[in-house]
Structures are given as structure tokens and as C-alpha cells.
Amino acid sequence: MIAALTLALALAAPSADAAKLRFQRVDFISEVPGTFVNYDIPMAAMNPVTAGLRWVEQIQVVVDLPVDGLSTGVSLGAQSLFYERPLHEAAGLSWGLGLQTDLLLPKGALADVSWRWKRIRLGLGGCVTSGASWANPNWSAWQLLPTVGVGVGRSYAPTVE
Amino acid sequence: MRRLIPLTMLLGGCGFIDAGADPLIEAHRGGAGYWPQNSRTAMLGSIDAGYDGLEFDLVLTSDGVPVLSHDPWLHEDLCTTTAGDALGERIFIQDLELATLQADYLCGGVQDPESLDAEIVAEPVMTFDELLEAMVDAPEMLFHIDVKYEPDETPGPDVFAEEIMSRFVAADLPNPWFVSANLAELVLAFEGWGADNGVDVPSLVTWPRFTPDTSDVMVAVGNELGASTGLVDMVSVADAAGADGVSVPYQVIDRQLAALARSQGLFVAIWTVNDQAMLQALQGWPIDAVVTDYPELAR
Numbered sequence: 001m002i003a004a005l006t007l008a009l010a011l012a013a014p015s016a017d018a019a020k021l022r023f024q025r026v027d028f029i030s031e032v033p034g035t036f037v038n039y040d041i042p043m044a045a046m047n048p049v050t051a052g053l054r055w056v057e058q059i060q061v062v063v064d065l066p067v068d069g070l071s072t073g074v075s076l077g078a079q080s081l082f083y084e085r086p087l088h089e090a091a092g093l094s095w096g097l098g099l100q101t102d103l104l105l106p107k108g109a110l111a112d113v114s115w116r117w118k119r120i121r122l123g124l125g126g127c128v129t130s131g132a133s134w135a136n137p138n139w140s141a142w143q144l145l146p147t148v149g150v151g152v153g154r155s156y157a158p159t160v161e
Numbered sequence: 162m163r164r165l166i167p168l169t170m171l172l173g174g175c176g177f178i179d180a181g182a183d184p185l186i187e188a189h190r191g192g193a194g195y196w197p198q199n200s201r202t203a204m205l206g207s208i209d210a211g212y213d214g215l216e217f218d219l220v221l222t223s224d225g226v227p228v229l230s231h232d233p234w235l236h237e238d239l240c241t242t243t244a245g246d247a248l249g250e251r252i253f254i255q256d257l258e259l260a261t262l263q264a265d266y267l268c269g270g271v272q273d274p275e276s277l278d279a280e281i282v283a284e285p286v287m288t289f290d291e292l293l294e295a296m297v298d299a300p301e302m303l304f305h306i307d308v309k310y311e312p313d314e315t316p317g318p319d320v321f322a323e324e325i326m327s328r329f330v331a332a333d334l335p336n337p338w339f340v341s342a343n344l345a346e347l348v349l350a351f352e353g354w355g356a357d358n359g360v361d362v363p364s365l366v367t368w369p370r371f372t373p374d375t376s377d378v379m380v381a382v383g384n385e386l387g388a389s390t391g392l393v394d395m396v397s398v399a400d401a402a403g404a405d406g407v408s409v410p411y412q413v414i415d416r417q418l419a420a421l422a423r424s425q426g427l428f429v430a431i432w433t434v435n436d437q438a439m440l441q442a443l444q445g446w447p448i449d450a451v452v453t454d455y456p457e458l459a460r
Contacts, residue, residue, distance in 0.1 A: 039416040046439040050412055053382065057389045077389045102391035131421030133391025141424035143417060 019068040023061070025121055025153025030060040031110055032073060032080040032100050034127040034147045062151065069158040078102060084114070084158045092116040094158055100129060107132050110147055116157045123149030182423065184443065185450040186459040187214030187305055189433045190231060194454035196280050197239065197269025199229040201287040208295055212456045214303030215296075216432075219289055221316050225324050226259040227289035230268075233314040240268040241283070254286075255315055262286055276454060289325065293332040303450070304338035305430075307408075310347040318350030326354050326362070339363035339428065343370055345402035352403050365430060366402040368395060368409055381413050388415055395422040395429065406449070408432060411439065420447040 029037065036058045044051035057077040064071045073080040084096035092115050100108040112125025125147045130139045191203030192212070199217055207215050218231040230236070235252045242248070243265055254262065263285040270283025296304065306329070308321055315321070329338070340362060342348045348364045355362030369384040371377050387393040395407040395418050406428025409419075419429050432452035434440050440459045443451050453459065 033417075035415075035417050043439070043442060046436050046442065047412065050385070053385055054389075057385075076386070105391065107391075129417070131394070131417050131424075133394055135392055135394045135397040136421070138396070138421070138425065141421040143420065 019064060019066055019070075021066050022064050022156075023153065024064045024071055024156055025062050025119075025151040027060040027062060027073065027075075027121075027149050027151040029148055029150040030058045030073070030075060030078075031112055031123050031125060031127065031147035031149035032060060032075070032098065033058065033078040033102075033108065033129050034100075034110065034145045035129065035143075037148050038143075038145045060151075062153070064156060078107070079104060080110075086158050087113060089157070089159065092157060096123075096125075098127075100127065102133050105132060105134055105137060108142075112147060112149065114149070119152055119154065121149070121151040121153075123147065123151070125149075182447050182449060184431075184446070184448045185213035185303055186440075186456050187216045187303060187430070187450055187452045188212045188456045189216050189452045189454045191215060191217055191229075192454065192456060193273070193276050194279060194435065195457075197273065197282055197284070198276070198279075199231055199287070200269045200282065201284050201291065202269065202280065202282045204229070204287060204292055205295060207456070208299045208302065210456070211299070212302065214305055214450060214452075215299075216305040216307060216452050217292070218307045218309055219321075219325060220254050220309060221321065221324055222257055222259045222262055223255055224258045225316075225320065227325050227328065228254065228259070228262065229287045229289070229292065230254055231309065233309065233311050235266055235286075236268060239271050239273055240266055241270060243267055245270075253314060259288065289328055293328065293334065296332075296334055296336060300335045302336055304334070304336045305450070305452070306338065306340045308340060308342045308347055308351075310342065310344055318344075318347045319354075321347060322350040322354035326351065326358070326360065330358070330360055339365055339405070341365035341367055341408045341430070343367045345404075348402040348404045363406075363428070364402075364404045365406040365408040365428060366399055366404040368398045368407050369413065371410075381410075384413050388413070388418060394418050396425055396427065399427050406430065408452075411443075414448075416446055423447050423449070 040051045040054045060073040060075040062071050062073045069084050071082050079101045080098050082098035084094050087093040087095045094114045098110045108129030110127035112123040114123040127147050130142050132139045188207040190198035192207045196203035196206050219227045220230045220233050267283040273279050340351050348366050351362045399407050408430045411431050411434045422429050429448045430450040434453050437458040
């Protein structure tokens with residue numbers, strides 16, 4: 001699945017119109033890797049220090065790449081490549097597919113629908129994420145998780161040219 | 162709902178769902194919230210209570226007898242001389258013969274500042290042999306032997322392995338069991354002893370390693386960042402030590418990494434959880450055992 005997504009992104013890139021390399025937003029709640037909302041928030045009242053640390057780890061800076069709809073996100077805990085297309089421009093809705101990595105080691109994939117309003121981006125979707133890492137490059141265990149993203153920034157929405 | 166059952170089974174079979182494993186609840190140091198830690202009273206109390214598991218720590222006397230103690234020395238806050246005097250200076254257990262240790266010192270007769278509700282009972286230090294005799298009455302109880310090897314403060318790993326394992330095997334108990342250790346070389350010594358003697362030694366390595374000289378917070382943060390960036394995880398730590406599982410403090414546990422470790426056949430134990438809400442939450446986690454001072458909170 002990860003290989004297929006990587007291939008799809010690679011194929012999409014050359015055909016897309018030129019865009020700018022520019023800062024887009026900061027995701028204070030990130031959809032990548034998706035474990036914070038699902039695993040750490042429920043434990044936050046009982047284990048606040050760890051939850052706080054993991055919140056910091058998942059804060060993601062998103063930068064648009066010079067390919068329309070393509071962006072990359074970087075946090076301490078994950079790095080992602082994301083391809084986003086408009087779903088309903090008037091309503092500010094988009095859909096997207098992403099590849100999740102851990103220090104560039106493919107780790108999972110996600111799909112979402114997002115809504116932009118002024119400088120805020122809200123994303124809802126799902127991801128499949130593995131425990132694979134450079135320390136243990138093993139993709140035998142996967143989690144299927146719902147994702148929620150909350151980002152703030154200039155947050156350029158993808159457009160239909 | 163019926164449609165969801167095959168889907169759940171399918172996803173679970175593919176490793177997609179990290180279903181809760183209904184972890185065993187172990188009495189930490191014999192139930193340090195109720196009785197003096199690692200004491201005879203605690204061990205017998207836990208056996209009577211019928212907890213899932215019993216976790217205790219072993220160190221060696223100068224004549225090579227394993228005794229129950231968390232630290233390589235007599236605990237300054239919990240132990241006194243037989244006459245009731247404070248210890249004054251640090252007394253290492255490896256410097257005392259068993260007869261002297263039991264005749265001259267008592268532990269548990271002072272309130273434990275970390276367990277204010279625990280019973281106060283002054284007793285001589287319990288030996289591993291005494292515990293093995295008591296365990297005859299609890300054949301299903303998990304036996305979690307935690308060994309603390311500290312270079313310069315305890316005998317070497319091979320001595321630990323020989324003295325503990327020879328006694329344990331001789332007792333021929335039917336209980337499920339494992340050994341956990343704070344250092345990879347100690348795990349390797351136990352595994353080596355097992356290989357030499359034809360005994361499969363189930364072992365856990367404690368991760369990360371907290372030492373008296375290092376800030377626990379710094380160790381935890383460093384560990385967290387290493388795990389977050391994928392440079393270290395439970396599986397790689399267990400592999401490096403040749404261990405069958407990992408023993409992890411709850412403060413740094415990562416559910417995803419726990420699921421990965423279990424998917425690869427590793428035993429995952431979490432310590433030391435004393436919050437009732439967290440104990441109950443962990444019942445749904447993909448882990449094998451939870452160590453607590455208060456096992457009753459999980460019932």
C-alpha cells in the first residue's frame with residue numbers, strides 16, 4: 001500500500017502545475033502519526049507529562065512543495081508527504097492522501113478530508129500506521145486509526161486550475 | 162454488529178488491531194502499598210490474597226544467598242539494627258553473611274515514606290529459599306524475579322544467575338515465571354545459565370535504565386525522543402539483550418511500540434502503576450502484565 005501511494009505521488013508530481021515552495025501552516029494536532037489523539041490524549045489526565053511531551057513531538061510544520069497540491073510535514077515524531085486536491089472549493093473542502101515516514105523510513109499512510117476557514121485547517125480521516133522504525137524495520141504490526149488534524153497558518157487550499 | 166465480527170477478526174488476524182490482552186496484575190515488591198516492601202509479611206499477604214503475580218527483588222549476601230531487597234544495601238529509611246537504632250551509614254548486603262544480616266538487622270519496622278498506608282512490621286530480611294517454600298501454596302501465581310545488578314555494589318552477573326537459578330530449579334515449582342534485569346549483561350548471564358543447564362529462562366530487560374547518578378526525567382525524555390524518532394524501541398532493546406520481553410515504566414510506555422513488541426512474541430510488562438484509572442485503562446492495552454503496589458485497585 002505504501003509503495004502504491006509513493007508511486008501515485010511520484011506520477012502525480014510531474015503532471016501537476018508549478019507551485020511555490022512556501023510555508024503553509026503548523027498543525028498543533030497532527031494527523032501524522034495519528035497516535036497522539038488515539039493513544040495519548042485518553043491517558044493525558046493520568047500521565048500528563050508524557051502526553052505533553054508527545055504533543056510537542058507531533059506538532060507538525062507543513063510546507064508546500066513546488067508541485068500543486070503536494071506538501072511535506074515535519075515533526076519530531078514523523079515526516080510526511082501529502083497530496084491534496086479540492087473536493088468542494090466553495091465550501092473549502094479538500095481530500096488528500098499522504099505517506100507517513102519515520103526519519104524517511106516509510107511507516108504508514110493516511111487519507112483525509114479537510115476543511116479550511118480563514119487561517120484554520122481541520123482534517124478528519126484515517127491512517128494505517130505500523131511500528132516500523134530504523135531500530136526495527138518491521139511492518140508486521142499495523143494500527144488502523146481515525147485521525148484528526150488542527151492546523152493554523154496561511155493554509156493554501158488546493159485549487160482546480 | 163454481526164457484520165463487524167468477521168471484520169474485526171480479519172483485521173486482528175492481519176495485525177491491524179492491538180486488542181487488549183487482559184494483562185496480569187502483579188504485586189510490586191509483594192504489594193508495597195499494603196505491607197513493607199519485599200518483606201515476609203508482603204509475600205505471604207500477596208499469596209493469601211491470590212494476586213495474579215508476585216514481583217520481588219533479589220540481591221546476594223557475602224555467602225551467596227539470595228535475599229529480598231530492592232537495593233544492594235539495607236534501606237536506610239526502612240531498616241534498623243535489631244536494637245532499633247538507625248543504620249547511620251550505608252550497609253551493603255554483599256558485605257554481610259546471611260546469619261549476620263538476619264541476626265543484626267530488621268526491616269519494615271519504620272514507616273515507608275513512599276507508602277504511608279502500608280502496614281509496619283519489623284522483620285529480618287526474607288531469603289529466596291523461604292519464599293520458594295511459601296510459593297508451594299500458590300502454584301498458579303506468576304513469579305517475577307527482578308534482579309538488580311550494580312557493578313561495584315553487587316556480585317557479578319554469573320554469580321547472580323548461578324545462585325538464583327540453581328535454587329529456583331531445585332524447588333521445581335509449577336508456577337509461570339520470568340526474570341527481569343536492569344542490565345543486558347545480567348539477562349545474558351541468566352540466558353547463558355539456562356543454555357548450560359538445559360533450562361529455558363524467560364527473561365525481560367528493563368528499559369530504559371534508570372541509575373542513581375542520572376536524572377530520571379532526563380533518562381525518560383532521552384528515551385522518549387529516541388523512541389519517537391525511531392532510533393530505539395522495545396524490540397531492538399530486547400534483541401540486543403537476548404531477552405524474551407521488556408519491562409517498561411508506565412511513564413514512557415508507547416501503545417504502538419507495545420503492540421509491535423507483542424506481535425513479535427515479546428512479553429511486555431509495565432511498572433509501577435498505582436493510579437486506579439490508569440490500571441483500568443491499561444486493561445485494554447496490548448500488554449502482558451502490570452506491576453502495582455495496590456493490586457486490589459485492579460480488581
